Amino acid sequence: MLRMSTLLLRTLRDDPSDAEVASHRLLVRAGYVRRISAGIYSWLPLGYITFRNIERVVREEMDAAGFQEVHFPSMLPKEPYEQTNRWEEYGPDLFRLKDRKGNDYLLGPTHEEMFTLMVKGEYSSYKDLPLSIYQIQTKFRDEPRPRSGIIRGREFVMKDSYSFDTDDAGLELSYQKHRDAYIKTFTRLGLNFNIVAAMAGAMGGSKSEEFLAPCPTGEDTYVLCEKCGYAANVEAMVTKVAPFAGSAPAAMEIFDSPNTPTIDSLVDLLNEKFGGGYSADQTLKNVMVMADDKAISVLVPGDREVDLKRLGANLSGISDLRLFEDADFVKFPGLVKGYIGPQDAKKFGITIYADPRIVVGSHWVTGANQKDKHIRYVTNGRDFEVDAYIEAAEIRAGDLCPSCNEPVIIDRAIEIGHIFQLGRKYAEALDLTVLDQNGKSQVVTMGSYGIGVSRAVAAIAEQTHDEIGLNWPREIAPADVHIVATGKDESIFATGEKIALDLEAKGLRVMFDDRKDPSAGVKFKDAELIGIPFIVIVGKALAEGKIELRVRKSGEKSEIDAATASDTIYKTVTA
RNA sequence: CGGGGCGUAGCGUAGUGGCUAGCGCGCCUGCUUUGGGAGCAGGAGACCGGGAGUUCGAAUCUCCCCGCCCCGACCA
Known part of the structure; x- marks a missing residue:
């Protein structure tokens, strides 16, 4: 006890x-x-x-x-x-x-x-x-x-x-x-x-x-x-994608795009120039990454970021991954920061990894590898080749479940x-x-x-606590029953003790609040905070031969007969 | 490792240069009280994270160090 x-x-x-x-x-x-x-x-x-x-x-x-x-x-x-x-x-x-x-x-x-x-x-x-x-x-x-x-x-x-x-x-x-x-x-x-x-x-x-x-x-x-x-x-x-279903696009077309450092600004320009209908997911982002001192390019739709954690987890044998820094761009003069496209990657000797959304046959607006110029109708399989597909794009709530196609959370x-x-x-x-x-x-x-x-x-x-305290499942709680004796009458403590011993004899684990000093409120608060699943209160109701039994989780309270209390408690606890 | 915050009694805190560092909880003694964190009276408990400095005077200002928490990076 x-x-x-x-x-x-x-x-x-x-x-x-x-x-x-x-x-x-x-x-x-x-x-x-x-x-x-x-x-x-x-x-x-x-x-x-x-x-x-x-x-x-x-x-x-x-x-x-x-x-x-x-x-x-x-x-x-x-x-x-x-x-x-x-x-x-x-x-x-x-x-x-x-x-x-x-x-x-x-x-x-x-x-x-x-x-x-x-x-x-x-x-x-x-x-x-x-x-x-x-x-x-x-x-x-x-x-x-x-x-x-x-x-x-x-x-x-x-x-x-x-x-x-x-x-x-x-x-x-x-x-x-x-x-x-x-x-x-x-x-x-x-x-x-x-x-x-x-x-x-x-x-x-x-x-x-x-x-x-x-x-x-x-x-x-x-x-x-x-x-x-x-x-x-x-x-x-895993990203689930459908094969490309649209018709074959026109040939690649370079256009001027000054002051479009971000995808948003590029989309605005596209809509202005070509009469609307463009959104970020039709643009192609070329993210340059250093993978253990090897430069790789990761293609993701323009509305997504590259998630380096996902990239790292899906690229085997790489220990260090980081985004390109200015010093890296210096080593690849053909790459124009902010205007990179995959269509020239072979020339630069860079391996291309692509998000699965970049399906064969799909075409994209991307950088033209020239300052202030972008290019559209760049088509996977025709204008560039993907070396390997990889799960590297960020995941979002609402992405489709790979097994049932519903949006995930x-x-x-x-x-x-x-x-x-x-x-x-x-x-x-x-x-x-x-x-x-x-x-x-x-x-x-x-x-x-x-x-x-x-x-x-x-x-x-x-997972189990509430506003007032802990709330353990019985098997792992520090005891099965928490008996609170509150009052000044010695019979209250004697009764609490008797119930505690009875319950122990029946095989239950008991915590007995036999402290004389603290007031009832203190003992109730403590019992709730400690979170033992059943709380038995031996107090003023004892004068009428009653004892209170509470279920910590539900807050449910019931009055039981003091004379048969331990049997009733045992049944409730082991129910 | 980057960003932010904090360090005063067992816990929570007040105190931005000036008397003996204040309060609440908890703790101890006594009396009263006992169904929702009681009341009164008395008490113990703090090298104010550490060190160095500035000053007539430092919890308070300066520098260095240590520790702790949160966000991120990273990781079961």
């Missing part, structure tokens, strides 16, 4: 000045967490109970799926991370330290290397696979910007799993098993979530999906089709889980092989799967 008279808990009446998002504000006010440093938090008793409840649910679901739990140290030697090149690649996000002999260590940001080596150390036959193992572990990442309380911390707890298979079909199966286990886990945690297509990107590998908990203060933006349920990370959103969410088909990147780097049926060495293929356990505390708080 949690007794409030002795519980290490001090609720705050005012919002802490450094907290903005609801979960952070309420978790601090209700005495669940305290900030130690930027992105580093301590858990007080209520918070730690809640955290462990979530951890327990995650563990139970992983075990139920047949995954085995292991545990690695947080502090790890540099060498495995050098073998996979991540000692370098991770850059300043990696917490590094040295021992007294000057050897390098790191605080693990994620544990692919260690898991791979563990399997390598124990297994060497295809008969041992498939295998899925996991740990629940504190991770360290020196984030450039920790924020939103425990949503993005520098120290956080993650459940990370890894699957090991001999072939792609096996990996797909392991991936699906994790996907199913994640669905069960998040459903049990009471979270609303969408599974969205994501880019595997920096982790290497192919298929990847994110589990996103929608919430207005979330930091991830994603695309959602409310009609068919299609959901995708902005980077992974853009929504915000907290990322609570991520599943990847990693492939053989780590197994190759660390030489994890098994012998197959023919006695031949096979490189193992891997999947990697994460759940933000500490982050889930905040995500659930975000």
